[in-house]
Amino acid sequence: MLLAFMFTSSIHANTIDITVVTAAAEDRKSAGKSFAGITVIPDRPVQRAVELALYESAILFETLEVEAKLHQLQLSGDSNLESQLSNTPTGGMLILDLPAAQMKTVARQANAMQRVAINVRHSDSNLRESLCLPYIFHTIPSDRMYFDALGQFLIYRGWRKVLLVQGPTTEDTVRAESMVKSLKKFGVTIVDQRTFTLSHHPDDRDENKPEFLTGGVSYDVVAVIDTQKDYGRYLQYSTRSARPVVGDVGLTPASWHFALERYGAPQLNERYRRFKSDITPGPQVAMTDAEFAAWSAVKLVTNSLNTRPPGTELDVMSLLHDPASQVDLYKGTRGSMRHWNHQLRQPILLTTPDTVVAVAPMPKFLHPKHYVDTLGIDEPESGCQLPPNAQQ
Amino acid sequence: MNIDTVMQKVHTLAAPVFAIGAMFLLSLFSLATTPAAAATAVITNERSGDLILMNESGDTIDVIPLCSRPRGMARNSTDNTLYIACSDDGEVLEFNFNTKEVDRVFSKLSGAMSLALHHPSNRLLVSNEGAARATVINLLNAEVLATLETGHEPDGVVFSKEGDLIFVASENAGMVHVYDGNTYQPIKRLITNLRPRRLAVRENELWVSSEMGSRVEIFDTASLIKKDEIIFAPRGFRSEQLTPVDILFDQTGSTAFIALGSANHVVIVDAANRKILKYILVGRRPWGLGLTEDGKRLFVLNGLSDDVTIINTDNRRPVRTSRAGLVPHSVEIIE
Numbered sequence: 001m002l003l004a005f006m007f008t009s010s011i012h013a014n015t016i017d018i019t020v021v022t023a024a025a026e027d028r029k030s031a032g033k034s035f036a037g038i039t040v041i042p043d044r045p046v047q048r049a050v051e052l053a054l055y056e057s058a059i060l061f062e063t064l065e066v067e068a069k070l071h072q073l074q075l076s077g078d079s080n081l082e083s084q085l086s087n088t089p090t091g092g093m094l095i096l097d098l099p100a101a102q103m104k105t106v107a108r109q110a111n112a113m114q115r116v117a118i119n120v121r122h123s124d125s126n127l128r129e130s131l132c133l134p135y136i137f138h139t140i141p142s143d144r145m146y147f148d149a150l151g152q153f154l155i156y157r158g159w160r161k162v163l164l165v166q167g168p169t170t171e172d173t174v175r176a177e178s179m180v181k182s183l184k185k186f187g188v189t190i191v192d193q194r195t196f197t198l199s200h201h202p203d204d205r206d207e208n209k210p211e212f213l214t215g216g217v218s219y220d221v222v223a224v225i226d227t228q229k230d231y232g233r234y235l236q237y238s239t240r241s242a243r244p245v246v247g248d249v250g251l252t253p254a255s256w257h258f259a260l261e262r263y264g265a266p267q268l269n270e271r272y273r274r275f276k277s278d279i280t281p282g283p284q285v286a287m288t289d290a291e292f293a294a295w296s297a298v299k300l301v302t303n304s305l306n307t308r309p310p311g312t313e314l315d316v317m318s319l320l321h322d323p324a325s326q327v328d329l330y331k332g333t334r335g336s337m338r339h340w341n342h343q344l345r346q347p348i349l350l351t352t353p354d355t356v357v358a359v360a361p362m363p364k365f366l367h368p369k370h371y372v373d374t375l376g377i378d379e380p381e382s383g384c385q386l387p388p389n390a391q392q
Numbered sequence: 393m394n395i396d397t398v399m400q401k402v403h404t405l406a407a408p409v410f411a412i413g414a415m416f417l418l419s420l421f422s423l424a425t426t427p428a429a430a431a432t433a434v435i436t437n438e439r440s441g442d443l444i445l446m447n448e449s450g451d452t453i454d455v456i457p458l459c460s461r462p463r464g465m466a467r468n469s470t471d472n473t474l475y476i477a478c479s480d481d482g483e484v485l486e487f488n489f490n491t492k493e494v495d496r497v498f499s500k501l502s503g504a505m506s507l508a509l510h511h512p513s514n515r516l517l518v519s520n521e522g523a524a525r526a527t528v529i530n531l532l533n534a535e536v537l538a539t540l541e542t543g544h545e546p547d548g549v550v551f552s553k554e555g556d557l558i559f560v561a562s563e564n565a566g567m568v569h570v571y572d573g574n575t576y577q578p579i580k581r582l583i584t585n586l587r588p589r590r591l592a593v594r595e596n597e598l599w600v601s602s603e604m605g606s607r608v609e610i611f612d613t614a615s616l617i618k619k620d621e622i623i624f625a626p627r628g629f630r631s632e633q634l635t636p637v638d639i640l641f642d643q644t645g646s647t648a649f650i651a652l653g654s655a656n657h658v659v660i661v662d663a664a665n666r667k668i669l670k671y672i673l674v675g676r677r678p679w680g681l682g683l684t685e686d687g688k689r690l691f692v693l694n695g696l697s698d699d700v701t702i703i704n705t706d707n708r709r710p711v712r713t714s715r716a717g718l719v720p721h722s723v724e725i726i727e
Contacts, residue, residue, distance in 0.1 A: 059567070060566065060583075063583065264587075267521070306583055307605075328564075328566075328587050370632070371632045
């Protein structure tokens with residue numbers, strides 16, 4: 001079902017169409033709940049962040065006589081995907097607020113139909129290679145960007161010996177591979193790699209008791225991969241040696257945070273809290289990384305209007321491919337698209353639940369071309385090599 | 393904020409301690425090392441909520457507790473009155489430098505951030521950061537003359553020399569709002585590069601620093617069309633690390649000083665031909681700039697290292713870096 005908001009005329013020469021694509025209710029997994037029912041991962045639809053980005057840009061649209069239309073497409077499993085997507089406007093942008101498997105399917109179909117589609121939710125580095133398609137873009141950082149930031153931080157602090165503890169799921173294994181690549185890239189030594197279990201059985205104590213799981217080896221930090229955030233949170237203050245915990249708990253890389261106090265971030269956080277909210281949420285509420293990625297995608301398009309020669313056609317594909325297109329991410333360094341794998345480059349925050357400890361790239365990690373390209377898969381090593389101008 | 397309380401604090405706590413310290417320092421160093429240092433730099437410190445008074449040699453001569461988050465300032469050079477935006481109080485204070493007293497408080501100015509004074513017409517222009525507007529105040533009777541709508545996060549404000557135009561930069565919208573300075577009607581919105589921060593006017597030019605666009609854009613104030621831009625490239629920095637904020641012209645408008653934020657440099661530019669004359673390394677994240685009347689000393693406020701770098705503009709070298717308060721924001725020089 002395709003719903004449209006905020007439109008006044010049906011055909012307009014300077015129109016930007018944005019469609020938020022969501023899953024059918026039955027396909028939305030109940031993520032973010034631990035065994036005990038405690039919500040550990042905030043999981044909100046990205047719609048509000050998209051609306052916020054459009055709200056911020058309203059005065060720019062008015063000045064440039066651009067009309068922005070926001071649509072919503074809730075996919076239905078009953079009808080054909082192609083026919084559902086064919087209702088979305090050409091030349092616009094689809095924001096895919098979908099579970100991983102469905103996102104991949106929809107992305108491929110959108111690409112075949114020449115619809116620009118943005119992955120705002122999935123950081124799996126492999127998607128940057130398997131979805132190496134001209135019409136697909138990623139504004140959520142890849143796991144390699146997150147873990148490169150962490151690797152730089154560890155080297156910067158001189159914490160070179162890491163005990164890696166990971167969960168048992170396939171996703172944990174994939175993400176652990178990304179982490180190992182990132183940490184080794186900057187010279188961190190993985191002293192051992194161990195897998196925890198959720199079992200409480202005494203026979204499994206080497207894998208379920210933090211003191212045993214982290215014993216018998218010398219390390220500077222414990223790095224945790226625990227995608228479900230179900231076990232890792234019990235590791236802090238329970239490791240065999242008194243060492244910091246980083247990764248999915250403790251010091252965590254993130255793209256956005258409520259406590260970022262520079263670069264204008266407090267203004268954005270304040271605006272988000274007040275925007276379309278019956279009750280202003282508490283000061284610790286901020287955009288999730290998925291919401292921030294959706295906000296970034298819209299802002300990349302609207303910010304690029306600032307540097308676009310007046311009168312040029314507002315086709316999202318050409319805006320995203322224009323090397324002059326930049327986005328003010330409120331993180332001190334502007335963001336832009338990496339043309340080779342369509343990943344939004346951006347600084348990464350190293351955070352704890354109550355503060356931002358550092359903003360990567362860390363000092364002295366230099367890149368020959370772009371300040372933030374020490375984070376993530378760089379052009380020479382990327383398996384995805386889209387041309388600078390992938391327009392057909 | 394109760395002004396009586398503030399002033400009491402100044403007299404009972406700060407004044408004696410710093411007066412004694414300053415006299416001691418003056419007798420030991422200042423008189424011996426520099427010629428009669430007549431100018432005083434007044435510095436707002438966002439986080440410590442105070443003013444620091446500093447002489448030309450970089451010695452702190454007084455610390456005055458003031459308000460919550462003092463940021464932008466404007467100076468009336470004829471009578472040494474300073475207007476100081478107290479952002480978290482939503483107030484602008486009229487501070488008499490001669491008596492060190494707050495004479496008046498302009499309130500209900502939510503998120504007051506940057507200030508500009510048009511002395512001939514006695515008008516003060518205030519950007520209201522969180523409220524997406526700017527306010528024009530008649531200083532004679534403290535009346536609000538106009539409330540000007542802007543994009544989100546308005547920052548830099550400036551009047552044209554004659555006061556017939558008002559410019560307000562909106563960081564979030566990426567534009568400068570141009571208002572008629574007499575009727576307060578909107579005239580035009582100038583589209584800028586990303587995150588326009590501060591504005592400065594010379595001759596028929598409006599200079600706009602684009603913090604995230606890493607450049608200064610120059611608009612013609614008559615045609616309101618962009619005519620030029622200056623792109624910076626100090627050695628060892630990538631373009632995206634250059635985040636220009638404050639722009640300051642010397643008395644004649646022939647030389648521009650621009651603080652480059654994350655690049656930790658100040659740049660001196662020949663304003664007429666846009667030629668870059670010198671990059672000078674200062675402290676961390678320089679934003680605020682101030683110049684002595686003779687143009688010989690440039691004060692650079694380093695917001696992340698909580699200090700002030702004083703630059704000799706003749707040989708374009710730093711003279712001294714002195715401790716400021718916490719997060720120094722703006723500086724005005726009183727002669």
